[in-house]
Amino acid sequence: MKGLKEIALGTMLLVTLLTNTNISYAQEMELPMQGYNIPNLPIPDDGEYAIIAKEEKPLIAIDAGHQAKGNLEKEPIGPGATTKKTKVTYGTEGNTTGLAEFELTLTVAQKLEQELLGRGYEVYMIRDSHDVDISNAERAQMANEAHADVFIRIHANSFEKSYVSGAMTVCQTASNPYNSFLYEQSRSLSTYVLDEMVAATGCKKRKVWETDTMTGINWSQVPVTIVEMGFMSNPTEDKLMATEDYQKKMAEGMANGIDKYFLSIKEEEKIEMTE
Numbered sequence: 254m255k256g257l258k259e260i261a262l263g264t265m266l267l268v269t270l271l272t273n274t275n276i277s278y279a280q281e282m283e284l285p286m287q288g289y290n291i292p293n294l295p296i297p298d299d300g301e302y303a304i305i306a307k308e309e310k311p312l313i314a315i316d317a318g319h320q321a322k323g324n325l326e327k328e329p330i331g332p333g334a335t336t337k338k339t340k341v342t343y344g345t346e347g348n349t350t351g352l353a354e355f356e357l358t359l360t361v362a363q364k365l366e367q368e369l370l371g372r373g374y375e376v377y378m379i380r381d382s383h384d385v386d387i388s389n390a391e392r393a394q395m396a397n398e399a400h401a402d403v404f405i406r407i408h409a410n411s412f413e414k415s416y417v418s419g420a421m422t423v424c425q426t427a428s429n430p431y432n433s434f435l436y437e438q439s440r441s442l443s444t445y446v447l448d449e450m451v452a453a454t455g456c457k458k459r460k461v462w463e464t465d466t467m468t469g470i471n472w473s474q475v476p477v478t479i480v481e482m483g484f485m486s487n488p489t490e491d492k493l494m495a496t497e498d499y500q501k502k503m504a505e506g507m508a509n510g511i512d513k514y515f516l517s518i519k520e521e522e523k524i525e526m527t528e
């Protein structure tokens with residue numbers, strides 16, 4: 254029999270634990286209820302819950318590129334880097350529609366969010382409004398802290414020659430000084446997303462560009478890709494990207510690519526198990 258004092262202490266601690274706003278809903282639900290021994294219970298950290306969640310529903314962090322106002326301060330292009338780049342540039346705009354890149358990226362990001370939720374993924378939106386000030390490094394760190402399984406960064410391109418069109422994706426090189434261990438996954442993700450987006454929209458396929466110059470890639474500790482959906486400097490592509498129908502196709506294509514990426518991981522695991 255436990256003494257009244259112990260019961261009272263246990264209840265107090267339980268109430269404290271359950272009302273502590275730092276404890277997520279998931280943690281509340283997962284708290285094992287074993288008598289009043291709560292003070293001795295190991296409370297798993299976020300990482301352990303992320304692993305549980307991963308096995309069920311992959312978490313996709315979506316970053317709608319840019320924001321209403323650029324932030325022209327500089328930040329290191331990677332952890333410990335001496336090279337610095339602008340925190341967030343203003344982005345481009347449609348040469349025919351006048352649509353701002355930050356508007357287009359959020360519109361498509363929100364369509365991708367709905368598409369992914371409908372397919373059973375969990376989604377973490379880096380931004381859901383234009384009025385934010387989040388640097389590229391911070392965006393990556395947000396995805397890291399959320400324990401995302403995939404970090405997808407949505408952008409649109411621009412080039413001086415207006416006839417240039419098409420989609421491309423971007424990932425790190427195999428010798429990236431900050432996160433080369435993510436190269437194969439990021440490359441595979443970038444390939445699937447590009448292929449499926451091209452299949453869904455019929456746009457010109459450019460390439461997967463491997464580069465170690467992107468702050469938001471270098472700071473990422475999870476598989477990452479930048480989707481350059483098309484050229485806002487190309488009148489045809491600019492007008493197309495501004496239509497709801499084409500935006501839906503782009504979002505579906507990206508989601509198809511994400512599906513294929515996870516399928517390929519599962520297949521790889523199966524092969525490893527049979528070896």
Ligand SMILES: [Zn+2]
Binds near residue numbers: 318319344345354408
């Ligand atoms: Zn951009």
